[in-house]
Amino acid sequence: MYKGLTLNSEKIAGLSAREFTETELHHPDYYSWLREYDNIKYIGRYEYFLNTPFSEIESYVKGLISSNNDCFFAVYYEDEFIGTLKIGHISLYNSIADMGFLIGNKNHAGKGFGTEILRMGCRYAFEQIGLRKLEGGCFASNIAANKMFLNAGFKPEGVLRKKLKLGNIFDDHNLYGLFPEELVL
Numbered sequence: 001m002y003k004g005l006t007l008n009s010e011k012i013a014g015l016s017a018r019e020f021t022e023t024e025l026h027h028p029d030y031y032s033w034l035r036e037y038d039n040i041k042y043i044g045r046y047e048y049f050l051n052t053p054f055s056e057i058e059s060y061v062k063g064l065i066s067s068n069n070d071c072f073f074a075v076y077y078e079d080e081f082i083g084t085l086k087i088g089h090i091s092l093y094n095s096i097a098d099m100g101f102l103i104g105n106k107n108h109a110g111k112g113f114g115t116e117i118l119r120m121g122c123r124y125a126f127e128q129i130g131l132r133k134l135e136g137g138c139f140a141s142n143i144a145a146n147k148m149f150l151n152a153g154f155k156p157e158g159v160l161r162k163k164l165k166l167g168n169i170f171d172d173h174n175l176y177g178l179f180p181e182e183l184v185l
């Protein structure tokens with residue numbers, strides 16, 4: 001019911017989030033992003049992405065596309081596919097969801113695209129889906145993701161200490177939450 005929309009940034013001309021389709025699934029960049037250590041080390045299931053054949057990624061993505069509990073977007077800058085945005089685990093009963101994002105094309109890292117895409121996704125989740133609360137989490141050492149949550153107005157809600165494996169150490173998992181009135185656009 002909340003599929004098929006394109007979100008256009010009002011702040012960054014050319015930045016948009018479109019429904020993720022089989023076109024992006026078969027785009028060579030997508031699979032290669034899921035093989036790059038700097039992209040996947042913070043996604044949470046490093047070993048899964050590193051070893052997973054395309055067929056499993058395909059089945060995961062097709063599950064997201066057909067799911068009524070997830071919105072999966074392809075992020076574009078002009079005509080270039082540069083990343084993904086997910087409003088996941090949508091629970092209409094609790095009126096919550098969680099936010100996930102990847103700017104895979106590193107030519108566009110650090111330009112504010114990640115923050116703007118997160119803001120656009122939050123706005124969509126609150127205004128179009130009508131959710132009450134959004135959540136997110138990231139490795140404590142993932143400076144960009146922590147900043148993104150704070151930039152968009154998310155509040156820290158807890159730390160799961162030394163939960164996530166990162167190379168030879170276990171990193172803290174920082175948890176964030178956001179109510180509509182807290183969103184910073």
Ligand SMILES: CC(C)(COP(=O)(O)OP(=O)(O)OC[C@H]1O[C@@H](n2cnc3c(N)ncnc32)[C@H](O)[C@@H]1OP(=O)(O)O)[C@@H](O)C(=O)NCCC(=O)NCCS
Nearest residue numbers: 042101102103109110111112113114115138143144145147
């Ligand atoms: C996290 C990610 C989406 C950030 O994308 P981005 O487009 O570079 O983000 P932004 O440009 O909006 O940057 C947000 C902030 O982090 C800073 N930043 C970006 N990359 C950084 C880096 N490698 N090291 C330190 N700071 C960084 C930016 O300068 C900006 O700081 P500011 O708020 O003080 O201006 C991207 O690095 C990524 O896809 N990483 C891998 C996947 C991932 O970690 N997903 C999140 C899982 S929860």
